[in-house]
Amino acid sequence: xxxxxxxxxxxxxxxxxxxxxxxxxxxxxxxxxxxxxxxxxxxxxxxxxxxxxxxxxxxxxxxxxxxxxxxxxxxxxxxxxxxxxxxxxxxxxxxxxxxxxxxxxxxxxxxxxxxxxxxxxxxxxxxxxxxxxxxxxxxxxxxxxxxxxxxxxxxxxxxxxxxxxxxxxxxxxxxxxxxxxxxxxxxxxxxxxxxxxxxxxxxxxxxxxxxxxxxxxxxxxxxxxxxxxxxxxxxxxxxxxxxxxxxxxxxxxxxxxxxxxxxxxxxxxxxxxxxxxxxxxxxxxxxxxxxxxxxxxxxxxxxxxxxxxxxxxxxxxxxxxxxxxxxxx
Numbered sequence: 662x663x664x665x666x667x668x669x670x671x672x673x674x675x676x677x678x679x680x681x682x683x684x685x686x687x688x689x690x691x692x693x694x695x696x697x698x699x700x701x702x703x704x705x706x707x708x709x710x711x712x713x714x715x716x717x718x719x720x721x722x723x724x725x726x727x728x729x730x731x732x733x734x735x736x737x738x739x740x741x742x743x744x745x746x747x748x749x750x751x752x753x754x755x756x757x758x759x760x761x762x763x764x765x766x767x768x769x770x771x772x773x774x775x776x777x778x779x780x781x782x783x784x785x786x787x788x789x790x791x792x793x794x795x796x797x798x799x800x801x802x803x804x805x806x807x808x809x810x811x812x813x814x815x816x817x818x819x820x821x822x823x824x825x826x827x828x829x830x831x832x833x834x835x836x837x838x839x840x841x842x843x844x845x846x847x848x849x850x851x852x853x854x855x856x857x858x859x860x861x862x863x864x865x866x867x868x869x870x871x872x873x874x875x876x877x878x879x880x881x882x883x884x885x886x887x888x889x890x891x892x893x894x895x896x897x898x899x900x901x902x903x904x905x906x907x908x909x910x911x912x913x914x915x916x917x918x919x920x921x922x923x924x925x926x927x928x929x930x931x932x933x934x935x936x937x938x939x940x941x942x943x944x945x946x947x948x949x950x951x952x953x954x955x956x957x958x959x960x961x962x963x964x965x966x967x968x969x970x971x972x973x974x975x976x977x978x979x980x981x982x983x984x985x986x987x988x989x990x
Contacts, residue, residue, distance in 0.1 A: 830847065
């Protein structure tokens with residue numbers, strides 16, 4: 662009997678957990694030829710999320726949980742869950758029920774046919790503003806054009822990953838993570854499933870536009886150096902035009918004796934060039950900051966509790982141990 666882990670990152674999701682569990686329980690009971698594990702990752706919730714998960718575990722031995730020592734963010738919560746998931750396949754599912762768990766049987770069917778990464782692509786997105794939809798679509802189009810890997814457009818984290826995909830992701834230990842790009846980067850045999858995304862079943866979204874902007878910057882800086890090249894090209898073009906303009910000014914003065922005037926235009930050029938320089942420095946700073954964070958080599962996360970036991974964090978303190986553990990398996 663194959664084991665399937667359902668990985669659910671959760672941050673302040675008390676309002677939706679009961680409905681989520683009921684829908685998952687119905688699906689798991691109908692698929693008796695698999696052994697299921699539901700692995701909740703409590704990402705430092707400040708409400709009763711952890712207490713509800715513990716209550717589920719007392720009722721159902723298929724429930725496991727990780728309680729992170731603080732809020733590390735969804736990207737880190739997912740890699741923590743992948744480190745601890747026991748399944749031959751792992752299904753990543755958000756707790757808010759915008760992604761319907763009823764797609765799980767179809768994912769498992771394609772997995773049995775030999776696909777390694779079965780991902781759900783949104784055909785429509787209910788409960789979201791037109792501005793959010795437009796910015797998301799624009800971002801993915803831009804990222805696809807400037808990246809050297811095929812980025813999956815209009816997809817999230819809702820997918821089934823075979824164990825070898827999970828092992829590949831576990832080997833990528835960078836601290837600033839853009840997992841949606843990593844799914845494409847590792848490759849393997851992929852299958853798309855279309856679905857209509859529902860609004861949140863309960864509670865409020867934890868994502869605001871600032872968080873989405875930070876995620877977009879992570880995506881761009883993680884998978885392309887195009888902004889660096891663009892700033893270099895832009896600087897070169899401006900330098901060429903500035904050199905030609907300088908020759909024209911000098912020639913005009915020597916040939917016709919015209920006095921050099923134009924204080925407003927001079928200030929405009931200076932401010933424009935200053936803005937370009939600051940923008941280029943900012944782009945370089947983004948990449949340099951990533952290098953700085955990676956060189957510190959801090960653990961990605963710390964676990965406060967795993968299945969009713971306080972954790973000593975040996976697994977998180979030594980990333981080499983994590984890699985060697987799953988390679989040996």
